[in-house]
Amino acid sequence: DGLGGIIDGKAIAAEIRAEIRNDVSSLSSVIPGLATVLVGERKDSATYVRMKIKACSECGMESIHRALPADATEGDIIAVVRALNEDACVHGILVQLPLPDGINEENVLSEISIEKDVDGFHPLNIGKLAMRGREPLFAPCTPRGCIELLKRSGVEISGKEAVVVGRSNIVGLPVSLLLMHENATVTITHSRTVDLASVVRRADIVVAAVGRTEMVKADWLKPGCVVIDVGMNSKPDSTRKSGYRLVGDVDFEGCRKKASLVTPVPGGVGPMTIAMLLRNCADAAMKCEKSAAQ
Ligand code: NDP
Numbered sequence: 001d002g003l004g005g006i007i008d009g010k011a012i013a014a015e016i017r018a019e020i021r022n023d024v025s026s027l028s029s030v031i032p033g034l035a036t037v038l039v040g041e042r043k044d045s046a047t048y049v050r051m052k053i054k055a056c057s058e059c060g061m062e063s064i065h066r067a068l069p070a071d072a073t074e075g076d077i078i079a080v081v082r083a084l085n086e087d088a089c090v091h092g093i094l095v096q097l098p099l100p101d102g103i104n105e106e107n108v109l110s111e112i113s114i115e116k117d118v119d120g121f122h123p124l125n126i127g128k129l130a131m132r133g134r135e136p137l138f139a140p141c142t143p144r145g146c147i148e149l150l151k152r153s154g155v156e157i158s159g160k161e162a163v164v165v166g167r168s169n170i171v172g173l174p175v176s177l178l179l180m181h182e183n184a185t186v187t188i189t190h191s192r193t194v195d196l197a198s199v200v201r202r203a204d205i206v207v208a209a210v211g212r213t214e215m216v217k218a219d220w221l222k223p224g225c226v227v228i229d230v231g232m233n234s235k236p237d238s239t240r241k242s243g244y245r246l247v248g249d250v251d252f253e254g255c256r257k258k259a260s261l262v263t264p265v266p267g268g269v270g271p272m273t274i275a276m277l278l279r280n281c282a283d284a285a286m287k288c289e290k291s292a293a294q
Contacts, residue, residue, distance in 0.1 A: 009145075
C-alpha cells in the first residue's frame with residue numbers, strides 16, 4: 001500500500017527487559033546494582049532518574065540513589081562518584097546530565113571507573129569505540145538502542161549506506177561509530193552540511209538526531225529506506241491538555257509513505273535507552289560474577 005512498516009520500540013524494549021530479567025535471575029552470587037547521581041532540581045532530570053530506578057527494580061536489579069543540591073561543587077560530585085567506584089554493590093554508575101552550569105561534565109564523567117561506565121560516556125569508552133580492534137566496555141545507551149532496533153527488525157546493516165544527521169557526543173557520533181562497526185558505509189552530517197536533503201537521499205539507513213521538529217521530509221528519502229528517529233521535541237498542540245505533544249526529528253506521516261520502516265515518536269528509540277542502560281548494567285554484574293568465579 002506504499003505505507004512503510006513501523007518499528008515498535010516499546011515491544012522490542014519489553015523483549016529486551018524480559019531477557020535481562022531472565023539473566024539477572026540466573027545470577028547466583030551477585031545482584032546487579034545501578035547507582036544514579038542526580039545534581040540539582042531539574043524536573044526532567046528527576047523524572048528520568050525515577051524512570052531508571054523503577055525499570056531497575058522491574059528487572060530484579062538494585063538501585064542506589066545519590067542526590068546532591070544544585071550548589072554542589074565539582075569536588076562534591078567527584079567525591080560521590082569515587083565512593084561509588086569503590087562500592088562492590090554498585091556495578092553501574094549513571095550521572096544524570098546535564099550537570100548544573102559551572103560544573104565541567106567531562107571532569108566528572110572521567111572519574112567514573114570504566115568498568116562501571118554503563119552510560120558509555122567515559123572518554124576512554126568512546127575512544128575505544130572509535131578504534132578498530134578495540135572493544136569498548138560499554139556502548140552509549142541511545143546509540144546502542146538504535147542498532148538493536150535495526151537488528152531486531154531484520155534490517156541488514158553491513159555494506160549499506162547509512163546517513164546520520166547530527167554529530168553530538170551523546171547520539172550522533174557514537175551511533176555513527178556503531179554503524180561503522182556493523183560495516184555500514186557511514187556519512188555524518190551536521191549544521192554545516194551543504195544540501196542535507198541530497199546527502200540523506202543516498203541513505204539505505206537514516207538516523208536523525210538533530211533536535212529539530214519534523215525536519216526530515218519524505219522527499220529527502222530514498223524509497224524503501226529505513227528511518228530511525230531519535231528526536232524528542234515538543235510541538236504545540238491545542239487538542240492536548242498539556243498544550244503540546246512529543247514529536248521526532250522526522251515528519252513521520254510523510255516519511256511512512258516513502259520508507260520501508262520508520263520508528264515512531266514516542267514509542268521508537270525512547271523506550272530503548274533505558275532498556276540498554278539496564279542491559280549494560282546487567283552485563284557488568286554478569287562479568288563481575290564470572291571473574292569472581294575464576
Ligand atoms: P544536540 O543538540 O547535542 O546535537 C544536534 C546535532 O544536530 C548537532 O550535531 C547539530 O550540528 C545538528 N544540527 C542542528 N541543526 C541542524 C540542521 N539544521 N541541519 C543539520 N544538522 C543540524 O542534540 P542531541 O544529539 O543531544 O539530541 C538530538 C535529539 O535527540 C534531540 O531531539 C534529543 O531530545 C533527542 N534525544 C533522544 C534520546 C532518546 O532517548 N530517545 C536521548 C538523547 C537525545 P552541529 O554539530 O553543527 O551543531
